[in-house]
Amino acid sequence: MSVSWSVVALPLVEVVLMGALAGIVGALALVHRRIFFTESLTHSTFPGAVAGVVVAAALSRSLAGQRADYDLLTAALFVGAVLMCLPMIALMRWLSTIPGLTSQSAAGIVLTFGFALGYFLAKWFAPLPLKVDGFLTGSVLNIGTADVAVTAAVLVGALAVLAVAGRFLAFHGFDPVGYRAAGLRPGPVEAVLMILICLTIAALVPAVGTILPIALVAAPAAAIAPWCSSMRSLVVGSALLGAATGVAGMWLGVALGLSVGGVIAATAGAVYLLAAAVRRPALTGRAPRAGRP
Numbered sequence: 001m002s003v004s005w006s007v008v009a010l011p012l013v014e015v016v017l018m019g020a021l022a023g024i025v026g027a028l029a030l031v032h033r034r035i036f037f038t039e040s041l042t043h044s045t046f047p048g049a050v051a052g053v054v055v056a057a058a059l060s061r062s063l064a065g066q067r068a069d070y071d072l073l074t075a076a077l078f079v080g081a082v083l084m085c086l087p088m089i090a091l092m093r094w095l096s097t098i099p100g101l102t103s104q105s106a107a108g109i110v111l112t113f114g115f116a117l118g119y120f121l122a123k124w125f126a127p128l129p130l131k132v133d134g135f136l137t138g139s140v141l142n143i144g145t146a147d148v149a150v151t152a153a154v155l156v157g158a159l160a161v162l163a164v165a166g167r168f169l170a171f172h173g174f175d176p177v178g179y180r181a182a183g184l185r186p187g188p189v190e191a192v193l194m195i196l197i198c199l200t201i202a203a204l205v206p207a208v209g210t211i212l213p214i215a216l217v218a219a220p221a222a223a224i225a226p227w228c229s230s231m232r233s234l235v236v237g238s239a240l241l242g243a244a245t246g247v248a249g250m251w252l253g254v255a256l257g258l259s260v261g262g263v264i265a266a267t268a269g270a271v272y273l274l275a276a277a278v279r280r281p282a283l284t285g286r287a288p289r290a291g292r293p
Contacts, residue, residue, distance in 0.1 A: 008254060011140045011207075014148050015246035015264065018204050021155040022216035023242025024162070025200040027235045030221040031173035032193055036104060037092070039214045040111035042201050044088035045081035046118025046136070046210040049202075050128065052080020054121070057129045071146040073129055074206060078150050081202035081210075088114055089194060118210070138209035140250060140260040147206040154203045158196055162235065165192060170231040208261040215265035216242055223275035245271050 029038050056076030060068035068076075088110050095106035122128060162169070172179040172189045179186060204213040220241040221234065228234040249264030256263070 007141065008250070010145065010148060011143055011250065011260070012247065014143050014151060014207055015140060015250045016243045017148065017151045017155055018207055019216060019220075019242035019244070019246030020239040021151060021158060021200055021242075022204065022213065023220045023238035023240070024155075024158050024235055025196050026217040026219075026221035026242070027225075027231075027238040028169055028173065028193055029197060029217060030225060031170070031231070031234070034193065034197065035214075035218050035222075036107050038197050038201070038217055040092065040107040040114070041085055041088060041197060042210055042214050043111045043118070044084055044114030045198075045201050045205060046115055047121050048080040048082070048084020048118075049077045049205055049210065050080070050118055050121040050125065051084070052076040052078070053129055054125045055080070068129060070144055074144065074146040074150070077130075077205060078202050081205055082198050084114075085194075085198035085201070089198075115210075136209045136211050137259060138205060138207045138212065138261040140207045140264070141254075143206050151203045151207075154199045157199065161192060161196060165189070166231075166235075169193065174231075208264060212261050212265040215268040216246065219268035219272040220245060223272040226275070226279050241271065242268075 026035075026038075029035050053073050053076055056072050057068045060066060060072060091113075092103075092106045092110045095101055095109055096103040098106075168179075168184070168189050169192070171182075172184075172186055176186065179189075200217065201210075201213050204216065208216065221238040224237040224241050225234060228237055245268050246264055249267035250260050252258075252267065253260035253263035
């Protein structure tokens with residue numbers, strides 16, 4: 001299948017950026033044991049994205065007397081998705097305090113509730129300015145400069161966080177008991193991690209939707225972790241593998257004429273399965289060192 005370079009140039013930049021971003025945040029989520037938490041939030045962004053787009057379209061009609069353009073809808077989608085994470089996190093924390101209800105169960109409830117709420121809102125406000133398919137599986141080949149700018153901004157923010165607080169994130173992730181024993185408060189580190197996860201998921205929605213981001217967040221870090229001997233190597237390796245997975249998935253999707261977002265997610269899964277099949281743990285009975293990322 002022949003595709004013009006002008007068509008795939010911007011999407012290619014997007015998949016590299018989002019692959020690197022998802023790999024970095026995935027590495028942090030892995031060492032903090034927040035992968036299933038992240039999965040629940042991917043579905044929680046669905047109602048927020050729908051609500052953001054609906055509000056932006058309504059305000060554009062009432063204040064400007066015209067339809068909202070794509071850049072405005074992209075910004076509204078991102079803001080709505082991020083904001084919806086906040087009450088969902090609060091709900092998850094409250095549910096986990098109920099006797100007999102584990103944190104995994106709470107995350108599962110929020111996952112189901114978030115997806116159901118998003119589907120309800122999509123039907124209630126139909127027709128939406130953006131197709132529902134775009135919320136669920138994204139559309140890599142149709143992303144715009146605003147989408148790339150958002151992803152790049154979140155990636156720069158994640159790198160800045162690693163530069164400033166990477167040592168604390170690694171310490172808390174590998175040894176939370178020791179972190180508290182050292183007189184350090186876990187609250188700020190956990191809050192930073194939650195914010196990074198929320199921003200990353202929201203940034204990935206236009207390209208891979210609200211269902212598929214977990215594949216790019218979880219698979220590269222989980223695949224490369226056994227070969228990593230330090231937190232730095234895990235973060236760098238996950239970012240590189242995430243970017244490579246995104247590019248490979250996009251190439252296959254375009255070449256085969258299939259859904260690019262779906263093929264990227266499938267490629268991420270295949271990478272993990274391949275790594276699991278040939279796994280040679282680089283460490284013997286210990287996790288990567290909690291050194292500088």
